[in-house]
Amino acid sequence: MNKYLITGAIVLFLLAGCSSGTSDDTNKVNDNKTTDTNKNDSTAEITLEEAKEIALADVNGEVTKQQEDYDDGVLYYEIDIVSDGIKYEYKIDTAGTIVSKEQEAVSTGGTTNDAYITSQEAQDIIIKHAGGGTVTSCELEVEGTAIYEIEMVKDGQEYDAGVDATTGEVLYYNADY
Incomplete structure (x- = not known):
């Protein structure tokens, strides 16, 4: 009797493992090449500090925002710099590439x-x-x-x-x- 229970448990375990590998959700993850493990900072090629230095090398000014952000499970760094009344908004990927750079005039309410x-x-x-x-x-x-x-x-x-x-x-x- 125990032999049949153990054999049945093993078969169920193997079937459960096989079926989870073929689910639509897994295929979607593989198609997008993103997983929740991408949110682990250890996968980043550059750090937030290095992203800030990349943006500052492009525009010298005051960093007013620096943060990590995820877009469709992919880590990006958002860096804002103010220089000479212009705010520059950077989006930098973990490879150190400036993905986007936007700028707008800013007002500081009469103060510098x-x-x-x-x-x-x-x-x-x-x-x-x-x-x-x-x-x-x-x-x-x-x-x-x-x-x-x-x-x-x-x-x-x-x-x-x-x-x-x-x-x-x-x-x-x-x-x-």
């Missing part, structure tokens, strides 16, 4: 970018405030008060933070649930 701390200074302030961590996104938002909106990860927990772009004061630092 020199009145703001840099994106890197805002990131350093929030990392010090948090006692460590990794910034995943930093974007300058100018709506009344200029604020660097920062997303970061520390000890496996995601946080949202805001740093006043004029004073460098931490305005908020909240766990993102």
Whole structure:
């Protein structure tokens, strides 16, 4: 009796394994050559910091946004740079190729970018405030008060933070649930 149960279990196991390999979902993944494992940062050929350097080599200015983004399961880096009243929006792939570059005139509400701390200074302030961590996104938002909106990860927990772009004061630092 046990021999038949074991044999039956093995047959079911093999059939389940074979049928999952031929499902329509698997074929779609193979046709698109994308899987959820693409979202693992270890597959990236370049880092977010390297993508930022590529954009800065193209346009010298103030980085106001840097973040990872996924488009159809493929990792890209979004980098925004402001230079001489023009905002440049870059999309860079993990091979280091500038996929797109858009530009638009920006208004800083009568103040110059020199009145703001840099994106890197805002990131350093929030990392010090948090006692460590990794910034995943930093974007300058100018709506009344200029604020660097920062997303970061520390000890496996995601946080949202805001740093006043004029004073460098931490305005908020909240766990993102």
